[in-house]
Amino acid sequence: MLQRLRHPLRRSLIRKRLRQNQLDIENGWTVELKDAKGVTVSKQLANFVAWPVREILLDDGLSTTRYIDIQGLLTGNKPLPTIRLSDIEFLGDLKKSLPRLWGIEVIIKRGAVDRVREAIQVLGKDRQQETIYTCTGWRDINGQRVFLHAGGAVAGDGVRVDLSEGGETLGRYVLPLTCDDQEQAASKVFSLFDMLAPHIAYPMFAITFLSPLCSILREEGAVIDFVPYLVGRSQNGKSVIAALFLSFFGDFDKNSFPAKFNFSISSIEKICFILKDVLTVVDDYYPAQTSKEQAAMKEVAQHLARAYGDSTARGRMGAGGRMRQSWFPRGAAIATGETRPDIGESGMARYVFIDVTREHSDYEALLELQSHKRFLAEFMVIFIEWVAANRDRIPALFQETYRQAKGRLKSPEYSGRINESVSKLFGGLEVFFSFAKEQGFLGQEEYERHGQHAFEALKAVLEQNAGTLRAEMPSQMFLAAMAEIIASGQGHLCATNAAELPEHHFGCYDDEYAYLFPSLCYGAAKNLVESQGKRFPIGDKMLWRHLRDEGIIETSSDARHRNTVQKRLPCLGGNAPDVLKLKKSFLGL
Secondary structure, three states: OHHOOOOOOHHHHHHHHHHOOOOEEOOOOOEEEEEEEEEEEEEEEEEEEEEEEEEEEEEOOOEEEEEEEEEEOOOOOOOEEEEEEEEEHHHHHHHHHHHHHHHOOEEEEEHHHHHHHHHHHHOOOOOOEEEOOOOEEEEEEOEEEEEEOEEEEEEEOOOOEEEEEHHHHHHOOOOOOOOOOOHHHHHHHOHHHHHHHHOHHOOOOOOOOHHHHHHHHHHOOOOOOOOOEOOOOOOOHHHHHHHHHHHHHHHOOOOOOOOOOOOOOOHHHHHHHHHHOOEEEEEEEEOOOOOHHHHHHHOOOOHHHHHHHHHOOOOOEEEHHHHEOOOOOOOEEEEEEOOOOOOHHHHHHHHEEOOOOOHHHHHHHHHHHHHHHHHHHHHHHHHHHHHHHOOHHHHHHHHHHHHHHHOOOOOOOOHHHHHHHHHHHHHHHHHHHHHHOOOOOOHHHHHHHHHHHHHHHHHHHHHHHHHHHHOHHHHHHHHHHHHHHHHOOOOOOEEEOOOOOOEEEEEEEEEEEEEEEEHHHHHHHHHHHHHHOOOOOOOOHHHHHHHHOOOOHHHEOOOOOOOOOOOOOHHHHOOEEEEEEEEEHHHHO
16 A cells, blocks of 8 residues: 555655654554553544645745645545645644545544644655745845746746736736847837827836836835826727837737726736736726626726725725735736726826827837837846846935926926826836936937926826816816806806896806805706716815815805805895805806
């Protein structure tokens, strides 16, 4: 029987180790040896012999999970295939887990689980031990700083990485060992600036080369808390552009993105957690055919914005009421879509929207570059090696540029997250262009030219996003809706001294101000917005506070401290109702 065991130890050593622990093998059974009045007797424990062949430590960069691969032999010389148990399963009820994996022929006697586990452990002292990393990005291994990818590690030999938990597409995140022709690789990379409009090229380069810096910057308190979003009609090239920039990290095309907006939230969470210090793409926010499908994609878009914008994940409740490990984003992401998701001002502010049309790119040149995309990944290896050598000074370089950009990149129309996001993109570009200059890929004149062009491009992106976000502000939604209601004749204002009140009377006006009836106007504006397929984000009392804080309405100066004022109106017989007082110009009057 023992001669059939596929165990690395000799038969005699197997028996010796078991007997040292009052265990043995007898007729194919694992048995316990007991002394009965000077006579050794055996007690059957299990109708098989099992031994560990490998112990695996799965390391995701945040926590570790241990697994044991076990082989066995059933009575009658029947081999039992290799199975894998987690450490929790191995330390739990083997009487349940082993029959579940090996079949109902496997028998463990009552009360024998602990001794069977001990027998397995005794025979596992010579097992193989291996660490498998289950994420990408920077990691210290045996005192060496390496960059993990699906094929192993940059600057590390013999490192195993398995990203399969995030789906088979993650296996494409493979970087080459080295760059054989740096000059040609740099030529291919910088040709992208000739193929793309500046407002696309510079943000895309920024987020791509910020990706390997995510964990480095996070340690210094700087978080990439936004998602660039390529938006344009179908066939305008946004997916081709996204795929090319994703190809800096592996072998990708427009049909092989890691995630899509029709994925579940939990799967996107897991993917973004695994893809540490690299770029990912969440592709294809499209006009859905059903309200259910649309609501699901909007939920994903909202969650993606919050996950990156707040650098957090959903709380996850496990069995027994205990919180489970949460998966938060650890790299950077790009989103693509045919439209902007209607997720309100706060959610949209966590995206940086970049308009894409066919006129914004040399589409044929982009397709041609796809056949040479290996140069992009080779160039990224050069950058990663440079980052490793300059790790200590990169955060200061980024932070200083970011702080200066915040003082220069400001929109007069809108202040908020978008200003910080665009400034961080500029900080990422400074790191990238500094690398390119130091490596000899750019001269001083080209470096300065790119810096000026980058500022102008990001300024344009800022203004475009500021305008979009301003339109999403509840106050601006209300004013736009009221202006449309009045202009279309759905509602009317009359002069304060009018002799006759109009139908659908929403307020009054004089030479300078409009006086709106609050409840009527809020209800009408809300209905109009919702009839256009959008959601009015706040209630009336909160809306009045927004209007007050933004200086749109004038408030009462009396002891009431209300957001309305009392205005005596001759057209109402001299009554003085509570009204919203604002300049007529806010309504286009």
